[in-house]
Amino acid sequence: MDVEANVEIIQRNINEACDISNRDTEEITIIGVTKYVTIERAQEAGQAGIINLAENRMEGLLEKKEQIANDQVTWHFIGTLQSRKVKNVVDSIDYLHSLDRLSLAKEIDKRSSKVLPCFIQVNVSGEDSKHGLAKDEVVEFVKALRDYSNIQVVGLMTMAPFIDDEKEIRAVFRQLRELRDTIQEKNWEHAPCRYLSMGMSHDYKIAIEEGATHIRIGSSLVGTSETR
Ligand SMILES: *Cc1c(COP(=O)(O)O)cnc(C)c1O
Numbered sequence: 001m002d003v004e005a006n007v008e009i010i011q012r013n014i015n016e017a018c019d020i021s022n023r024d025t026e027e028i029t030i031i032g033v034t035k036y037v038t039i040e041r042a043q044e045a046g047q048a049g050i051i052n053l054a055e056n057r058m059e060g061l062l063e064k065k066e067q068i069a070n071d072q073v074t075w076h077f078i079g080t081l082q083s084r085k086v087k088n089v090v091d092s093i094d095y096l097h098s099l100d101r102l103s104l105a106k107e108i109d110k111r112s113s114k115v116l117p118c119f120i121q122v123n124v125s126g127e128d129s130k131h132g133l134a135k136d137e138v139v140e141f142v143k144a145l146r147d148y149s150n151i152q153v154v155g156l157m158t159m160a161p162f163i164d165d166e167k168e169i170r171a172v173f174r175q176l177r178e179l180r181d182t183i184q185e186k187n188w189e190h191a192p193c194r195y196l197s198m199g200m201s202h203d204y205k206i207a208i209e210e211g212a213t214h215i216r217i218g219s220s221l222v223g224t225s226e227t228r
Pocket residue numbers: 033035056078079159200201202216217218219220
């Protein structure tokens with residue numbers, strides 16, 4: 001399917017989820033995850049109006065960014081970022097979705113030439129395979145980030161377990177929202193924490209119903225290299 005047709009389907013699903021939860025569709029940002037696909041395919045996403053793109057590896061990010069060379073695109077980094085790679089990517093991204101340790105914050109603070117908007121990655125489900133802070137570590141962590149003036153905590157990010165049980169997925173998203181609310185109530189200047197980066201191809205409708213502001217969609221938007 002061409003990306004434009006996929007965007008239409010996704011947009012329709014967003015509208016439905018917003019109707020159900022009484023939300024405004026304007027609150028939802030679609031981030032196109034291009035990690036599986038070619039530069040040409042990523043460009044199609046841009047032409048279909050998806051101007052937020054994400055990669056999860058440094059190499060992919062730098063390559064896509066250079067080739068696409070479009071100032072209209074906002075670049076998101078959604079993968080684990082090794083501290084030693086920070087200097088190579090930090091000035092090439094607009095948002096980081098995977099801040100999960102102080103050593104990384106320190107390196108970003110040192111290397112970045114601007115204030116970088118960051119999402120804190122939280123491992124709500126507690127699965128061993130997932131990165132991110134445990135839920136009960138998050139508030140202290142965010143508080144400690146005030147020492148790093150190049151870091152702005154704009155929100156929280158999580159990945160739900162890859163399962164069919166909708167109730168369990170929903171519970172994960174809901175817990176992230178509650179945690180977001182807790183941090184927001186602190187009114188910390190360095191952590192407005194308004195956003196929720198949650199929801200992928202198989203669960204973004206549930207995520208929107210539970211408050212997602214940024215959904216990260218790969219396979220159902222641009223496909224994977226195998227499926228096209
Ligand atoms: C790959 C990836 C996505 C997109 O996954 P799809 O299921 O293909 O939509 C979203 N978020 C993160 C962190 C990813 O690594």
